[in-house]
Amino acid sequence: MEPGHHPNVAAEFAKRRRAMWRAVLPWGALAALAFVVGFFVGNPGEDATQPERIIGTTAFFVLVAAFAISLWRMRCIYRCPSCEKPLMDAEGIHYAPDSCPKCGVKLSPPTHPHS
Numbered sequence: 001m002e003p004g005h006h007p008n009v010a011a012e013f014a015k016r017r018r019a020m021w022r023a024v025l026p027w028g029a030l031a032a033l034a035f036v037v038g039f040f041v042g043n044p045g046e047d048a049t050q051p052e053r054i055i056g057t058t059a060f061f062v063l064v065a066a067f068a069i070s071l072w073r074m075r076c077i078y079r080c081p082s083c084e085k086p087l088m089d090a091e092g093i094h095y096a097p098d099s100c101p102k103c104g105v106k107l108s109p110p111t112h113p114h115s
């Protein structure tokens with residue numbers, strides 16, 4: 001679909017935000033798991049055994065990869081339906097903005113959805 005052709009930008013935005021969460025949550029969970037495993041099992045110290053080193057290093061790379069993938073998925077999915085720009089920048093992620101910071105289109109749902 002071409003930019004600016006969504007009949008209901010707010011509804012499309014809400015759909016994209018849900019899709020973004022569905023795409024990102026498994027990776028977030030994996031990152032959290034890797035963090036926990038790395039923190040409790042991994043041992044970066046001098047006295048670390050070989051398995052502890054391997055688990056610690058693996059957990060670290062899994063954590064970094066899962067984090068990078070979640071950011072990438074977010075960038076791909078979490079875009080303004082009107083101008084198709086990602087709703088994240090150097091300032092962070094614009095979660096539930098009233099309007100698009102790039103093109104200014106209204107993104108919040110209408111106050112009276114049933115009217």
Ligand SMILES: [Zn+2]
Binds near residue numbers: 080081082084103105
């Ligand atoms: Zn926009």
